[in-house]
Amino acid sequence: MKTALALDADQWVDAYGDALYRFALQRVKQIEVAEDLVQETFLAAVQAQERFKGQSSEKTWLFSILKHKLIDYYRKQRTRNRSEVLTDDEGAVDRMFKADGHWQEPPTPWHGDPGRSHDVREFLDAFYDCLGHLPERTAKAFAYREIDGLSTDDICQRLEISASNCWVILYRARMLLRKCLEGTGIGKPVEASAT
C-alpha cells in the first residue's frame, strides 16, 4: 500500500512531469540530461516538501526547483571565456562606468519580440547559460529574489549577509547578467538600432 507521500509523488510526476521535462529539454537539448533534471527536481521537492508552505502553486514551486537545477547544470558546463567576462571582483561593475558616472559601454538594444516563441526560447537559453556563469553566491541571491520571489530579508537569512550587502549582490548580479546576455548576441550594436 502506498503512503500518502508516494501517492503525492506519483501524482506530481503525472501532473507536472511533462511540462518540467519540456522546459528542461528546450534548455539542455539532451533527453537524458532533461530526464535527470526532472528526477532531481522531484527528489528535491520530496526532500523539501515540509518547507513548501503553499504560498505559490505546486507547479510554480516545482518550476523554481527545476530552474535552480538548470543553473547548477550550466555552472558545471560553463566555458572559461564567459566566466572571465563575469568576474565578480569589486571593480567589475564599477568599470562599466566612466569616472564622470556615464556608461563606459552603454546598454545595447535587445532584439527579439517577447511574444515570439523563437525569441523567448533564445532569450531563456542565454539567460540560464549566463546565470550558470555568475559566481555561485551571486547567482543564488539573484535566483532567490527573481525566480523564487523571496524578500531581501529571507535572502539575507539564507546567505547570512546584511540587507545592504544583499542589495549590492543583487545589483552586481543584474549588471553582470545583462552584460553576459549582450555578449551572447542578444544585444545588437547601438548604431544598428535606436530601440
Place this chain on the structure above:
Amino acid sequence: MRHWMFRCDEVSKKVSLGLDAPMPLGTRLLIRMHQWMCRHCSRFNRQLQRLRELSRYDEEIPADLDCPPDHHPNLSPEARERIKARLRCEDMDRS
C-alpha cells in the same frame, strides 16, 4: 548636469534597489527625469524588467516552426516509471 540630478551609475544602482525595496517618491521622480533624458538608462530599466520576466517564465514554449505542429515531447513511459520508482525509494528511506 545639475548637482541634484543623478548620474548614470547612481541611477543604475537605484533602479536595481527599486526592484527590491520601496523607494521614496522624490527619488522615483528624479530617476524618471534622468531616464527621460538618458536613453541608455531608459534601456537599462527595460532590461531589468525583462530579466524579471525571464526569471518567472515557466509557460510552455510552442515547438519550433520547423517541427511538426504536434511535436510536444513528453517524458517517455520508461523515464516516468523510473522517476516514480526513485521517488518511492526516497519516501521509504525517509520514513
